[in-house]
Amino acid sequence: MHFEHESKLAFIDSPYEEKITRLYGDSNEFDSSDFKGKIDMVYIDGGHDLRTVSSDIENAFTMLCPPFYHLYCMARLWQSQLS
16 A cells, blocks of 8 residues: 555554554565464455566565465466466
8 A cells, every 4th residue: 555545544543453563564575484374364455467476476475374375286286277
C-alpha cells in the first residue's frame, strides 16, 4: 500500500491493530524464515511481474501456519503451471 494511504486502513485505531504486523520490502529478497509457520493470514499488495508474484506466493505460503499450510502445495502446483 502506498504510504500516503496508510491512514485509510480499516484496522488503524481498532482493537486489531496490535495483532497486525506489516512487512515492507522487496519480496524477491525478503527472508521469510523468521515467520515460517507463524502467520494466520497474509494480504499481499505487491508487484505484478511474474518473478515478484511468484516470490510473494512462495513467501506467503511459507509463513502461513497450519492448517493453512496445505494451501502451499496447491499454490506450488499453480505456480508450476505458469512455467
